[in-house]
Amino acid sequence: MSVRGLRAALAAGLLGVLVAHGTASAAAQAGTAPELVQAWLLLGQRERALQEARALVHAEGSDWRAHAAYIQAATTSHLRWAVVDEYRWLAAQQPLRPEMKLLAAWAATLQASGSDLDRALADLEIAARDQGPAGLQVWAMGLMQAGDYERAASVLLGARSPAGVRLRVEALVGAGEHGEAAQLVRASLLQHPRHPEVAAALWARGVPAKPVRRARNAAVRAANDLLDQQDPLLLFAAWEVLARAKESDKAAQAAEGIAAAVPGLALPARLPYGQLMLQHLGEGLARTGQESSSADLTASEQSAVASVRARTLREDGLVDQARRAYRDAIALDGGDPELLLEAAALHLDVQPQQSLEWVGQALLMLASEPGLGSGQRRATIAQGLELQARSLRTLERHDQALGYQLVASLLLPTPQGLVELAAMQEQQGGPEAALESLALAAALGSQSARAQMERLYDGPASVDALVGAVAADLDRWTQVSSASAVSPGPTRALAGRTLSTEAGDLSFDALEGQVVVLVFWASWCAPCAQELPLVAQLQARWLAQDLPVRVVAISVDEQQADYRRGIKRFSELDITFAWAPEIARDLEVHAVPATWLLDSQGLAAGKLQGFHEGHAERLDALVRSLLEP
DSSP, X not given: OOHHHHHHHHHHHOOGXXXXXXXXXXXXXXXXXXXXXXXXXXXXXXXXXXXXXXXXXXXXXXXXXXXXXXXXXXXXXXXXXXXXXXXXXXXXXXXXXXHHHHHHHHHHHHHOOHHHHHHHHHHHHHHHTTSHHHHHHHHHHHHHHTTOHXXXXXXXXXXXXXXXXXXXXXXXXXXXXXXXXXXXXXXXXHHOTTOXXXXXXXXXTTOOSGGGHHHHHHHHHHHHTTTTOOOHHHHHHHHHHHHHTXXXXXXXXXXXXXXXXXXXXXXXXXXXXXXXXXXXXXXXXXXXXXXXXXXXXXXXXXXXXXXXHHHHHHXXXXXXXXXXXXXXXXXXXXXXXXXXXXXXXXXXXXXXXXXXXXXXXXXXXXXXXXXXXXXXXXXXXXXXXXXXXXXXXXXXXXXXXXXXXXXXXXXXXXHHHHHHHHXXXXXXXXXXXXXXXXXXXXXXXXXXXXXXXXXXXXXXXXXXXXXXXXXXXHHHHHOOOTTSOSOSSOSBTTTTOEEEETTEEEESGGXXXXXXXXXXXXXXXXXXXXXXXXXXXXXXXXXXXXXXXXXXXXXXXXXXXXXXXXXXXGTTOOSEEEEOHHHHHHXXXXXXXXXXXEOTTSBEEEXXXXXXXXXXXXXHHHXXXXXXX
């Protein structure tokens, strides 16, 4: 595991470092403990992890470690949006329990990035200083999430408990101090031989074997000594080390003992595969024509690989194979609304009734998952409603189709969607409503809508006048002219910021003298996939004319793995790509695609929301207006 991978692991699931193994609590004896919540998370069973964490809080609500387990599980589940507010409320209601303030600060740090992370870390430091060793551990976790491994190791300099030692080892590995980390592990194992998990970070990718071999061997011996235990917590510590050390037979033995003590917790004889490995397996199946992998996969891994295979076949244009692959993926796990919508779109012409059912399932899931960002939710629900309308039209259920298309167009108006809405409105006997929808579509750049308006409109004004009036309203809704500031925030929108891009670090201060075009996109956004190639063509034109313009495409994906998957389709585009959702939050970008312009002094000077016909021409005109003396 790389340092970046270690950082991701710290942010995603380090419950174990908060818990010192001692006498098993009543909750642990009943099958619920913070370490076992972590085990469910490792398997990708987020809902089960959340269920176990809730049971732990109910059983041991006075133990702050139980709350830490709940925060971790909630942060990786659909309750991500609520957990910070929950613990801020608890901290206000229980002022005599300062650890609640610490937990609230930790929850905020887990979800923060960019400048928000700096503020969250400052709050975390204040909350942690008076909480003893446990507070220092939580503070160190936040520092590692921010990439400050050296300071995290310094904060934990005096750590003596297994939990503190494990965390300091991880900080030392992140800082490249492998020899010191190995010495610390060996000393800890002498004092705490039943805690081999303190050595887990020594198997991180990139750690040289030679200076740490003796410490690894000592940890493996300690893990083997625990295999005759019945306590699932001790067996989990053994399993983690043996799985990392690729001691498959012994890891399987530990996993069997855990499953016997905690029914349903079926850990593999290895660590669960990461997102990149699953992506590789799924793409390999698609490109070789195979339907299943020979690798020993868990149920959740099989589902992830099947989804990647289906999407790869679709992207490669193999429609018939993709349809079968989507059906296979849904049979394994029908709980992914995006997968259901993609399958529905592929089957619309051949199985409209099945498409209708899949869209209905997806919309129910989207309605009950509040963890989605508002922009993603609106776009995905609008996409689902449009598919619902198209399915219903194919089945000749026109009145229902009209209702779904109307709601879709209200959520996210697009030229094509509005033209389809107008056709339904006219068919249902509403030519005036159809004319209104066409005017909006024409204002968004649709030439076909303008032609249909000529057929429907016979009033005293001209069609151009109607479209112009609607376009003026649209300008007020979706963009601000270059003569005024876009944001009420800082005058220089990104002054002092440095962006990590695929081409290296990029300082916004160094771009002074150029017009900067920031294109905000996401892997799940279909209009973004249409916009980016056009923007790349515009940049080529600007460069050919020696115009000082720089284009940066910024992903708002919440997970970096989604960003990595998304940029593969744009590998041939000659523009700068970056994953920086925190910049989107700072600029209050609520939906994508969205395009921001900074003038030659770094001032926020204009924006376009959405992607519509005529988008490239409008963007080109705005950029050139900012270049005028």
